[in-house]
Amino acid sequence: MASGDWLLATGDERVGCLAFSETPAPPSPRPGYAATADLDSIAEGFERLERGEAVGGLAGRLWSAGISLGGARPKAVVEHCGAQWIAKFQRRDDTYDQCGAEHATMRLAARCGIAVAETRTRDVGPRRVVLVKRFDRDPGTHAPTCHFMSGLTALGLDETSDSGSYPELARFLHFYGAQHGSDRRELFRRMAFNVLCGNRDDHLKNHAFLRRDGAWRLSPAYDIVPQPDMDPQQAIGVGRSGSYPTIGNCLTRAPDFDLSQDEARDLVATLAARMRSWRQDFAADGVDEATIRRLARAFSTDLDRPPASEAAASSRS
Ligand SMILES: Nc1ncnc2c1ncn2[C@@H]1O[C@H](COP(=O)(O)OP(=O)(O)OP(=O)(O)O)[C@@H](O)[C@H]1O
Numbered sequence: 001m002a003s004g005d006w007l008l009a010t011g012d013e014r015v016g017c018l019a020f021s022e023t024p025a026p027p028s029p030r031p032g033y034a035a036t037a038d039l040d041s042i043a044e045g046f047e048r049l050e051r052g053e054a055v056g057g058l059a060g061r062l063w064s065a066g067i068s069l070g071g072a073r074p075k076a077v078v079e080h081c082g083a084q085w086i087a088k089f090q091r092r093d094d095t096y097d098q099c100g101a102e103h104a105t106m107r108l109a110a111r112c113g114i115a116v117a118e119t120r121t122r123d124v125g126p127r128r129v130v131l132v133k134r135f136d137r138d139p140g141t142h143a144p145t146c147h148f149m150s151g152l153t154a155l156g157l158d159e160t161s162d163s164g165s166y167p168e169l170a171r172f173l174h175f176y177g178a179q180h181g182s183d184r185r186e187l188f189r190r191m192a193f194n195v196l197c198g199n200r201d202d203h204l205k206n207h208a209f210l211r212r213d214g215a216w217r218l219s220p221a222y223d224i225v226p227q228p229d230m231d232p233q234q235a236i237g238v239g240r241s242g243s244y245p246t247i248g249n250c251l252t253r254a255p256d257f258d259l260s261q262d263e264a265r266d267l268v269a270t271l272a273a274r275m276r277s278w279r280q281d282f283a284a285d286g287v288d289e290a291t292i293r294r295l296a297r298a299f300s301t302d303l304d305r306p307p308a309s310e311a312a313a314s315s316r317s
Pocket residue numbers: 015069070071072073074086088117132133134135136205206222223
């Protein structure tokens with residue numbers, strides 16, 4: 001399929017404001033979402049599609065529409081409590097509760113002061129689903145509220161490139177961001193959080209910018225999940241030692257994020273202190289014991305020996 005065909009095939013579920021048609025007239029409305037009440041039948045249809053069976057109807061339509069959102073997990077846009085949510089379904093080959101892990105990690109991030117998309121979990125038939133509230137649609141009308149640009153586009157890169165880094169995203173904010181100081185500090189907080197919780201899949205399409213009133217802001221955070229089975233490297237660079245996932249490496253570029261060394265160390269110490277009870281927090285959010293044991297491999301040992309406190313104390317004394 002040519003890239004133009006992909007653009008024309010997107011429906012109202014697409015991310016951001018842009019719509020595509022072959023004539024100057026806007027495309028006719030093509031709702032690509034369903035109600036949460038339909039999650040059971042969608043899950044059942046997705047199950048059959050994953051087994052390679054041909055499925056039409058609602059599940060077939062939503063499966064195709066979900067492809068425009070990208071990513072690895074089967075997903076569909078659903079309407080719930082008057083708003084649009086992205087429903088990300090457990091996969092047949094998941095060996096632990098990834099949906100629960102995503103929900104609990106996003107909530108932990110929120111408790112660490114990170115602006116995150118709201119999430120909820122549901123059990124539908126034999127599968128779990130994590131619902132992620134869309135930040136680019138008006139809850140009342142479902143009308144697009146803002147333009148969306150991924151980090152990949154912001155840096156002018158494409159899928160085949162293996163470059164890109166948090167400092168480069170910070171640089172984009174520095175030049176084009178409406179509130180570049182606070183957004184760069186927020187980006188540093190997200191980077192440190194991803195390193196500490198072991199979310200290695202923090203590639204450039206898992207960061208985005210929203211444009212409202214002619215200015216770019218960092219979007220709420222999304223797709224934050226510890227990855228115990230991935231290579232112990234971040235997907236993009238965090239500091240002078242590239243994507244090597246340590247807080248020490250993150251700190252090497254602190255000024256790029258509008259932070260002094262001391263401010264960055266204090267920020268990390270606060271983050272690590274808040275994250276140290278993650279096991280209890282995840283259990284309270286409904287994550288089972290086996291999943292928590294599995295995820296423990298992803299969490300950094302920097303949590304147990306915060307790098308900041310002694311170093312910061314000695315540099316100040
Ligand atoms: N809350 C949201 N509001 C608007 N768009 C979103 C939101 N969350 C994600 N998106 C968009 O949808 C895309 C897919 O979502 P996400 O990254 O969560 O899934 P994924 O990459 O498929 O994750 P997984 O690998 O777990 O399946 C994102 O790259 C982003 O463009």
